[in-house]
Amino acid sequence: MKFYRVGLLLLVLLGAAVITVWDRYLLSSWQAPVKVEIYPVNGDGSPETEAYIATLNTVKFADIVSFMDAQSQRYWVKLKQPLTLQLFPSVKSLPPVPPGGAANPLQVAWWSLNLRYWAYRHQAGLLPKFGTVRLFVVYHTAPDGQALQHSLGLRKGAIGIVHAFAKVSQDSQNNIVITHEMLHALGASDEYDLANNQPIYPQGYADSQQVPLYPQYDAEIMAGRRPLSASQASMPSSLARCVIGAKTAFEIGWR
Helix, strand or coil: CHHHHHHHHHHHHHHHHHHHHHHHHHHHHCCCCEEEEEEEEECCCCHHHHHHHHCCCHHHHHHHHHHHHHHHHHCCCCCCCCEEEEECCCECCCCCCCCCCCCCHHHHHHHHHHHHHHHHHHCCCCCCCCCEEEEEEEEECCCCCCCCCCCEEECCCCEEEEEEECCHHHHHHHHHHHHHHHHHHCCCCCCECCCCCCECCCCCECCCCCCCCCCCCCEECCCCCEECCCCCEECCCCHHHEECCHHHHHHCCCC
16 A cells, blocks of 8 residues: 555656646746735734734735846846736635654655645635745734744745734835745745855855945845845845845846
């Protein structure tokens, strides 16, 4: 029976791989605007978070569209509008918890399939979402300075799970994290050192030729921080202080 279970899982994975290849082409060719769907989630079940979610509208995320418009022009993307963004009603269940660092590849693959099925169950409509990035933004009411669970963006399935603060004062920085994970879903990789969170030189710097090099005025979006020195960096205040670097542009198909 174990042989048949493994065989069935492999068939499911093969089918998912074929769908992934087609979806990846649609998301990297930039022949048409990429559709971005945002689904809020109450991450802590609190009334405060629910009240914040009730205030959400597309204006809250307008910086993301403006940022992508402006950055695409730097790379001669022919589309006048590289992405469209739509906000949907909140989702009432939490996404599957990612496996720990000791998980084996089969466990990771199973979690990935569960996440994609969970996203399908909670998306708007029954048809598969080709050429669409689905971002589930999990909001939390948390004290200032408290770290939230790590966000993630998956290229397979073009899904993002973003952990964000349910505070108006955090809207601008929430949009930075949302954009970062959206770009992961489009194929971009991190440009910071996992050991210390410092941006990697030169690709993690907004302007690697700046003189003097520090402090950097802007942040490369996939580095997530603005280098102040060789050992210090700070979170930018908004997407207006971020750029898409050449390596990130190449990875998402802006060639």
